[in-house]
Amino acid sequence: MSQNPPVTKAYHDVGGDDFGPIPTEDGAYQLWERRVDAMMRLLSSPQVGLMRVDELRRGIETLGEDVYNAEPYYGKWARSLAAIMIEKGVVTREDLDAKIEALRVERGLKR
Amino acid sequence: MSVAHFAVGDRVQVRNLEVEEGLAGHMRAPVYCRGFTGEIERFCGIFGNPESLAYGRDGQPAQPLYRVRFRQIELWPDYRGAAADTLEIEVYQHWLKAS
Amino acid sequence: MSHDDHHHHHHSDHDAIEAPDTSNSDTALLADALRLVLIDKGVFSAHDVQDQLSLMDTRSDRNGAAMVARAWVDADYRAAMMADSAAAAKTLGYDTKGTPLVVLENTNDVHNVIVCTLCSCYPVTLLGPSPEWYKSKAYRARVVRDPRSVLREFGTDIAADREVRVHDSTADMRYMIMPQRPEGTAGLSEAELASLITRNGLIGVAEL
Numbered sequence: 001m002s003q004n005p006p007v008t009k010a011y012h013d014v015g016g017d018d019f020g021p022i023p024t025e026d027g028a029y030q031l032w033e034r035r036v037d038a039m040m041r042l043l044s045s046p047q048v049g050l051m052r053v054d055e056l057r058r059g060i061e062t063l064g065e066d067v068y069n070a071e072p073y074y075g076k077w078a079r080s081l082a083a084i085m086i087e088k089g090v091v092t093r094e095d096l097d098a099k100i101e102a103l104r105v106e107r108g109l110k111r
Numbered sequence: 112m113s114v115a116h117f118a119v120g121d122r123v124q125v126r127n128l129e130v131e132e133g134l135a136g137h138m139r140a141p142v143y144c145r146g147f148t149g150e151i152e153r154f155c156g157i158f159g160n161p162e163s164l165a166y167g168r169d170g171q172p173a174q175p176l177y178r179v180r181f182r183q184i185e186l187w188p189d190y191r192g193a194a195a196d197t198l199e200i201e202v203y204q205h206w207l208k209a210s
Numbered sequence: 211m212s213h214d215d216h217h218h219h220h221h222s223d224h225d226a227i228e229a230p231d232t233s234n235s236d237t238a239l240l241a242d243a244l245r246l247v248l249i250d251k252g253v254f255s256a257h258d259v260q261d262q263l264s265l266m267d268t269r270s271d272r273n274g275a276a277m278v279a280r281a282w283v284d285a286d287y288r289a290a291m292m293a294d295s296a297a298a299a300k301t302l303g304y305d306t307k308g309t310p311l312v313v314l315e316n317t318n319d320v321h322n323v324i325v326c327t328l329c330s331c332y333p334v335t336l337l338g339p340s341p342e343w344y345k346s347k348a349y350r351a352r353v354v355r356d357p358r359s360v361l362r363e364f365g366t367d368i369a370a371d372r373e374v375r376v377h378d379s380t381a382d383m384r385y386m387i388m389p390q391r392p393e394g395t396a397g398l399s400e401a402e403l404a405s406l407i408t409r410n411g412l413i414g415v416a417e418l
Binding site: 090 | 217229232233234235237238239240241242243244245246247248251252253258259262263295309327328329330340341342343345347348350351352354355360363364399411
């Protein structure tokens with residue numbers, strides 16, 4: 001009995017949508033995922049004060065629907081955190097790209 | 112800071128600020144409850160506005176937050192459950208109007 | 211929107227499977243790079259990160275179970291927990307760090323279940339990390355609209371004369387369910403009672 005015209009829903013706003021059975025997979029997080037959680041806790045701590053949970057959510061809501069659907073839970077967090085740290089000027093895209101390249105070399109990963 | 116002006120038991124309708132005011136960006140009122148009427152179940156306190164906090168702003172004016180209870184048979188046209196079933200969500204005051 | 215392709219209907223409390231190793235995925239590299247750059251810039255230290263990982267291990271559903279077991283045996287604690295759940299958690303050593311906690315008591319008249327439709331807010335301090343299914347779009351989408359069907363997928367059937375009450379945590383509150391104490395447990399110790407309390411019972415998709 002809504003008196004308003006339907007709004008195009010944001011992709012994260014799924015309450016009431018049709019979906020199939022609830023998936024059962026569950027498992028322990030990998031170290032990189034746990035470290036993302038740790039990073040967010042530190043960044044949003046009173047001592048550091050560089051992130052709020054509202055910003056993390058907003059970042060996730062603006063990743064784009066394809067990324068949102070494809071990324072695991074902490075992958076969404078990582079992408080949101082990176083975007084917001086760049087937005088705030090705490091790090092640059094170049095800083096991250098250089099470090100990613102260094103990690104690839106260190107881990108012997110081929111491009 | 113906005114003053115809390117709803118009381119427990121008040122009938123309130125959830126506004127659609129996207130339509131009414133062209134609000135865009137981060138918001139915490141899911142579309143499924145907008146336009147629907149429920150009752151104030153409790154006052155939760157005064158909190159910074161997430162629509163502002165999400166963009167690095169100060170969250171002011173802080174908003175009174177309420178738990179609003181809806182009857183499921185009123186929210187969903189095809190609700191498959193008991194007539195007594197309810198749903199409660201937290202809604203910030205600026206999303207509510209007296210019904 | 212995409213649908214989940216898994217059609218299993220058996221949900222044990224902790225269904226663990228062998229997950230693929232994603233440590234070298236593009237996203238994991240981005241995550242590790244961000245962490246290392248922030249350490250380079252002195253925003254926090256590697257030691258800080260390690261401390262947080264250790265703290266993570268202290269957050270599990272045994273905390274919530276301990277609270278509920280205490281509330282079952284101690285009427286004063288139960289009253290305190292219902293009046294100010296975060297404070298009651300703190301007296302047992304579980305610090306929610308200012309996040310408001312609300313414990314919802316299941317009764318003969320009402321069965322409660324929690325969700326966060328917009329993201330996946332969850333009382334991590336009391337329950338540990340949330341299960342994947344809790345974070346899934348399928349759960350978030352369906353439990354508000356047809357909770358009894360969702361509960362049946364978890365093997366839980368709520369009588370038609372009991373109210374099912376869904377709580378969507380859209381703001382700062384975090385919720386935990388206090389399940390009803392099972393029949394025939396009068397002689398059990400608090401620790402034994404706690405061992406009966408499951409994570410799914412604390413979320414509300416199961417009864418005990």
